[in-house]
Amino acid sequence: MSVPASFSSSPILSLTEAATSISQLQQVHAYMLKTGLFHHTFAASRLLTAATTISHHSLSYVESIFTHVHRPNSYIYNTMIHAYATSETPGLSFIVFLKLLYENSQVYADKYTFTFILKACARVCRGKEGKQIHGIVLKNGLGDDEYIKNTLIHMYAKCGCFEVARNLLDRLQKDDAVSWNALLSVYTQMGFVELARELFDEMPVRNVESWNFMVSGYVNSGLVEEARDVFDVMLVKDIVSWNAMISGYAKSGAFGEVLVLFEDMQTVEVRPDNCTLVNVLSACAGLGALSQGKWVHAYIDRNGIEVEGFLATALVDMYSKCGCIEKALEVFDNVLKKDISTWNSMIAGLSIHGSGHHALKMFNQMISGGFTPTEVTFISILSACSRAGLVSEGLMMFDHMVRVYGIQPTIEHYGCLVDLIGRRGLLNEAKELLNKLTVKESPIVWQSLLASCRNHDDVELAEYIARKLFELEPKDTAGYVQLSNFHASLGRWNGVMEVRTRMREKGLKKEPGCSMIEIDGTVHEFLAGEGVIVEPPRLKV
DNA sequence: TTAGGGTTAG
Numbered sequence: 409m410s411v412p413a414s415f416s417s418s419p420i421l422s423l424t425e426a427a428t429s430i431s432q433l434q435q436v437h438a439y440m441l442k443t444g445l446f447h448h449t450f451a452a453s454r455l456l457t458a459a460t461t462i463s464h465h466s467l468s469y470v471e472s473i474f475t476h477v478h479r480p481n482s483y484i485y486n487t488m489i490h491a492y493a494t495s496e497t498p499g500l501s502f503i504v505f506l507k508l509l510y511e512n513s514q515v516y517a518d519k520y521t522f523t524f525i526l527k528a529c530a531r532v533c534r535g536k537e538g539k540q541i542h543g544i545v546l547k548n549g550l551g552d553d554e555y556i557k558n559t560l561i562h563m564y565a566k567c568g569c570f571e572v573a574r575n576l577l578d579r580l581q582k583d584d585a586v587s588w589n590a591l592l593s594v595y596t597q598m599g600f601v602e603l604a605r606e607l608f609d610e611m612p613v614r615n616v617e618s619w620n621f622m623v624s625g626y627v628n629s630g631l632v633e634e635a636r637d638v639f640d641v642m643l644v645k646d647i648v649s650w651n652a653m654i655s656g657y658a659k660s661g662a663f664g665e666v667l668v669l670f671e672d673m674q675t676v677e678v679r680p681d682n683c684t685l686v687n688v689l690s691a692c693a694g695l696g697a698l699s700q701g702k703w704v705h706a707y708i709d710r711n712g713i714e715v716e717g718f719l720a721t722a723l724v725d726m727y728s729k730c731g732c733i734e735k736a737l738e739v740f741d742n743v744l745k746k747d748i749s750t751w752n753s754m755i756a757g758l759s760i761h762g763s764g765h766h767a768l769k770m771f772n773q774m775i776s777g778g779f780t781p782t783e784v785t786f787i788s789i790l791s792a793c794s795r796a797g798l799v800s801e802g803l804m805m806f807d808h809m810v811r812v813y814g815i816q817p818t819i820e821h822y823g824c825l826v827d828l829i830g831r832r833g834l835l836n837e838a839k840e841l842l843n844k845l846t847v848k849e850s851p852i853v854w855q856s857l858l859a860s861c862r863n864h865d866d867v868e869l870a871e872y873i874a875r876k877l878f879e880l881e882p883k884d885t886a887g888y889v890q891l892s893n894f895h896a897s898l899g900r901w902n903g904v905m906e907v908r909t910r911m912r913e914k915g916l917k918k919e920p921g922c923s924m925i926e927i928d929g930t931v932h933e934f935l936a937g938e939g940v941i942v943e944p945p946r947l948k949v
Numbered sequence: 950t951t952a953g954g955g956t957t958a959g
Contacts, residue, residue: 453951454951562955588955590955592955620956647957648956651957681957719959
C-alpha cells in the first residue's frame with residue numbers, strides 16, 4: 409500500500425507515543441481500525457512498539473496486535489521477538505523467530521533479529537540453539553556486528569560455554585568494556601567471584617558497570633568487606649553502585665552501616681531512588697530507628713515520590729517494627745495501589761503488636777478486595793492468632809489455607825500451629841504432629857513446643873524434646889537453655905546443674921541476647937549484661 | 950522513517 413508523504417507526521421501516530429495506559433492506546437487502536445490506518449504496516453508498528461513499552465506484565469495485548477498485522481515486516485517480527493526475549497517467557501521468541509524464517513518468504517532476519525533472539529537463548533540457557541543461530545549469523549555475513557558479537561559472548565557464557573565466550577572476546581578487534589562485561593556479569597551472577605576478580609584485573613577497559621558487577625558480585629557471595637574495598641576505590645559511582653553497597657549491608661544485617669552510607673550518599677550528586685529508600689527503611693526497621701525512618705518518610709513526601717509497591721511495604725514494615733502501629737495503618741490506608749505484599753506487611757505488623765482480631769479483620773478485608781493470600785500471609789495470620797491466644801480461629805485458618813487455597817504448609821506454618829496447640833495444652837497432639845515432620849526441618853518447631861511445655865508444667869515431655877533437640881542440633885544451645893530454665897522455674901536445681909554440666913562438657917556457651925531501643929533519636933543496642941555498643945549517626949534533617 | 954549488547958532490589 410502506498411504511503412502519503414505526510415504519513416509519518418500524522419498526529420494520530422504521535423498519540424501512540426503519548427499514551428500512558430493500555431486503554432488510551434486502545435482508543436488510538438480503535439481509531440486506526442476505523443480509518444483503515446491499521447493496514448499500513450508502519451502505523452501498526454508504531455502501535456505495537458507503544459504497546460510493548462506500556463504492558464510490562466502481560467503481553468496479551470501486544471500479541472493481539474501482532475497477530476492482526478496484515479503484512480508484517482522485519483521490524484514487526486523483531487519487536488515481537490524482543491518483547492518475548494525480555495519477558496517472563498523468553499522461550500516464545502523462538503516461535504516468532506521460526507515464523508520469520510519459514511512462514512514468510514517476503515521478509516528476512518536482520519542484525520536486530522539476531523541480537524534479540526540471542527538474548528532469548530541466553531535467558532533460557534539454550535546453548536545448542538544459540539550455536540545454530542551463530543551459524544546463521546555467519547552465513548548472513550553479520551559476524552562482524554559489534555552488538556551481535558557482544559550478545560554472543562554473553563549467550564555462550566550464560567550457557568556455560570566459557571571457553572567459546574573467552575575465544576570470541578580474545579578475537580575482538582577493539583577493546584570495549586561492554587564485551588568484557590558480557591562475560592564478567594555471568595561470572596558474578598553465577599557466584600564465580602574469584603574468576604570474576606581475575607577477569608576484572610585483566611580487563612583493558614572498564615566502565616562504571618564493570619565496577620558495579622564486582623561490588624554486587626562480592627555482595628551476592630556474602631563478601632561485604634571485599635565489596636566495600638572495591639566500592640571505596642571507585643572514581644565514578646552511580647546510583648547502582650550505591651544501591652549495590654547499601655543493599656549488601658542491609659542483606660547482611662549491618663543496618664548501622666546502611667545508615668552511615670546513606671548519609672555519605674547525601675554529600676554527593678547521586679539522588680536516592682526507590683531501591684535506596686527501601687533498603688534504608690528496612691535498616692531503620694531492623695534497628696528500631698524511628699526518627700531516621702520518619703526522616704525517610706518526609707523525604708518521600710517532600711520529593712513527591714509515590715508510595716506504592718516495595719516502598720509502601722517497607723514504610724508499613726518500618727513503622728510496625730518501630731512500634732508505631734497507628735502510623736503504619738495510616739500509611740497503609742493511603743496507599744492507592746496496594747499489592748499482596750502491602751497487605752502481608754500490614755497483617756504482619758498487627759501480628760507483632762498482638763492485635764490478633766484486627767489482623768483477622770484485615771485478612772477478611774483483603775479477601776473482599778479480591779486478593780489471594782500467599783504462604784506469607786498465613787504465616788502472619790497464624791502467628792497473630794497464636795500471639796493473641798485465638799486458638800480456634802488459628803486452627804480454622806490453617807484448615808482454610810490447606811483446603812480452600814491449596815497451600816502446602818511449610819515448617820513456619822507448622823511452627824505457628826504447634827505454638828497454637830501448645831497454648832491450649834494439647835501437648836501430646838502437638839508432639840504427634842511434629843513426629844510426622846522430616847528430621848531435617850523440625851528443630852525450631854520442637855523448641856516452640858518446649859516453650860509450651862514450660863507453660864503447662866509438662867516436665868516429662870520437656871525432657872523428651874530436649875533429648876530430641878540434643879540429637880538433632882548438638883551444637884545449638886537453645887534446647888539446653890530452655891530445659892535448664894524450666895527446671896529452675898520448678899526449683900529442680902539438680903536438673904539445672906545436670907543440663908549446665910552437659911553444656912560445659914560439650915564446650916557450649918550461650919550467645920548473649922540483645923535488644924535495641926531508640927532514645928532521643930539515637931539507636932542503642934544492648935547486649936545482656938553489657939553497655940551500649942552501636943550508635944549509628946543521626947541523619948541531616 | 951522506528952530498534953540493538955552488559956545493569957543494583959521486598
